[in-house]
Amino acid sequence: MSFDLQKILESKRTLRRQLAARPVAEKLRMLDALRERTLATRGGATQPDSSTLREEPAPYRVRKQQNLKDRS
């Protein structure tokens, strides 16, 4: 077994290209499976608890929240 980083990276790129080229319906089924797996590793919680380090929400969501707040 050899450790050729360039070969490994090229192999990863090839796999990603192959995945991207699959039919959309198949890729969406992969998303279903990926989400199930992610939830399983998180113990079934769809919302991480407050102690979990999280990325900030996208700005468009902030604007949406502001809109909803404006309504009330």
Added chain:
Amino acid sequence: MDIKTVITTINRMQADGIIDRYAIGGAVGATFYLEPVATLDVDIFVAFPSGPGNLLVNPQPIFDYLKARGGRMESESIVIAGWPVQFLPPGTPLVVEALQEAVERDVDGTRARVFTAEHLAAIALQTGRAKDKARLLQFIEAGVLDAAHFQALLARHGLVDAWHKFERQFLRDEP
């Protein structure tokens, strides 16, 4: 858990007049052009029917419609076919344009409206979180962007400086 059912449900909701127009964005939208990347929710951008005196966005009819069909509220999302779905009004001119110019794609006989690759990439640049930058790199590496269309989009929406910064950070060898 079935994302195709989410799309079918939204198509039906559009046909029933609850929403005017929709388009899939975010990671699910990107999956139409790139390799799938794990995500926990579905971002659906919607145009709401406008009426006299109805200047503010009101998602309540969407929630009522979906709850009557088995949907369940979860925080800011409504769960359809096991997927939390976020309904988002277009909050910036870029997203307004993305919604107007969204394209129709076939998913095993079901039509789906999705943002163009160029709009998804520009929105990722505008949003600018780490995962958005990673997605933008995916778009570039996959070679799915129409360069002229993308550059025009950046210029139209004041994103040229952000693009140059991104280029310096990620697309050039020198720091």
